[in-house]
Amino acid sequence: MELLNRPRRLRANPLIRGMVRETRISKSALIYPIFVREGTGIVEPIPSLPGQFRYSPDTLCQELERVRKAGVPAIMLFGIPDHKDEKGSGAWDENGVVQKALRMAKPQFPEIYFITDVCMCEYTSHGHCGILRGQEVDNDQTLEVLCRTALSHVEAGADMVAPSDMMDGRILAIRQALDKAGHQNTPIMSYAVKYASAFYGPFRDAAGSAPSFGDRKGYQMDYHNRREALKEAAQDVEQGADILMVKPALSYLDVIHEVSQAFSLPMAAYSVSGEYAMIKSAAAAGLIDEAAVACESAVSIFRAGADLLITYYAKELAGWIDEGRIG
Numbered sequence: 046m047e048l049l050n051r052p053r054r055l056r057a058n059p060l061i062r063g064m065v066r067e068t069r070i071s072k073s074a075l076i077y078p079i080f081v082r083e084g085t086g087i088v089e090p091i092p093s094l095p096g097q098f099r100y101s102p103d104t105l106c107q108e109l110e111r112v113r114k115a116g117v118p119a120i121m122l123f124g125i126p127d128h129k130d131e132k133g134s135g136a137w138d139e140n141g142v143v144q145k146a147l148r149m150a151k152p153q154f155p156e157i158y159f160i161t162d163v164c165m166c167e168y169t170s171h172g173h174c175g176i177l178r179g180q181e182v183d184n185d186q187t188l189e190v191l192c193r194t195a196l197s198h199v200e201a202g203a204d205m206v207a208p209s210d211m212m213d214g215r216i217l218a219i220r221q222a223l224d225k226a227g228h229q230n231t232p233i234m235s236y237a238v239k240y241a242s243a244f245y246g247p248f249r250d251a252a253g254s255a256p257s258f259g260d261r262k263g264y265q266m267d268y269h270n271r272r273e274a275l276k277e278a279a280q281d282v283e284q285g286a287d288i289l290m291v292k293p294a295l296s297y298l299d300v301i302h303e304v305s306q307a308f309s310l311p312m313a314a315y316s317v318s319g320e321y322a323m324i325k326s327a328a329a330a331g332l333i334d335e336a337a338v339a340c341e342s343a344v345s346i347f348r349a350g351a352d353l354l355i356t357y358y359a360k361e362l363a364g365w366i367d368e369g370r371i372g
């Protein structure tokens with residue numbers, strides 16, 4: 046048969062397939078989320094996230110050694126306090142769990158880039174992401190506590206802050222608060238496009254941060270919306286965000302694609318707890334090949350347009366990159 050175009054020529058063997066790859070991924074694009082809680086000597090398995098643990102600040106350092114060895118350059122810290130209150134005061138406490146962990150770990154691991162999640166939901170007794178007025182989260186009052194929280198993280202050693210609360214105007218407020226305190230050079234990664242998602246379920250079990258009433262639809266985005274993602278991203282760019290994030294990732298590849306095309310800022314995607322837990326449980330049931338599905342999922346997120354990937358599989362992905370499974 047006279048066929049001029051035979052696409053299979055470029056699929057003939059691993060060498061040529063590697064050469065013509067369109068999406069290349071590197072360990073330098075991986076960010077690993079880690080949970081820290083109060084106490085010492087704690088390495089507590091998280092039932093909703095098999096393979097993930099809650100660490101106390103001292104054991105966190107042992108985990109960071111493994112992160113460093115795997116070649117993952119960055120972590121994202123989430124705090125689980127012992128005590129919660131109405132206002133979530135543990136979030137900005139100088140001796141709060143994240144602040145303590147940063148003071149202990151950052152000097153020991155200067156080569157790891159420390160990002161902190163800035164939000165109130167792990168610290169408030171009601172589990173909402175801000176200060177309540179009646180049944181509603183009050184936007185402008187919440188901005189004040191977010192600024193205090195972000196500043197306290199940076200003063201304890203955070204290299205970058207990542208606000209995930211979805212209040213209006215928080216990027217500008219945090220930027221101004223950091224600048225005023227002399228932290229003009231500390232970047233902000235905005236959870237710019239964060240949908241109200243059921244995929245956060247396992248995280249909320251891990252962090253004990255499920256809202257005690259209602260839901261987060263009054264501040265997180267409606268997943269029917271696409272143009273609204275561009276509106277949110279544009280506002281955060283104007284307010285001084287350094288990196289934009291879309292979250293979750295796998296059900297939002299269209300959004301990652303569109304936002305990455307529309308803006309010149311680096312794009313992060315957060316492959317959230319539910320995405321990880323689904324792969325883990327399907328693999329445990331013998332239904333899928335865990336490594337193959339995790340690799341395919343991660344590459345799809347980069348192919349969609351992400352430059353950075355926040356994932357509970359970060360250490361494993363680094364290993365799979367080393368083995369040449371993906372890359």
Ligand code: PBG
Pocket residue numbers: 162164166174209210244245246247248249316317318319
């Ligand atoms: C805090 C926050 C959440 C996640 C990241 N930051 C939970 C939420 O918004 O309910 C979810 C991460 C995940 O599911 O892995 N607001």
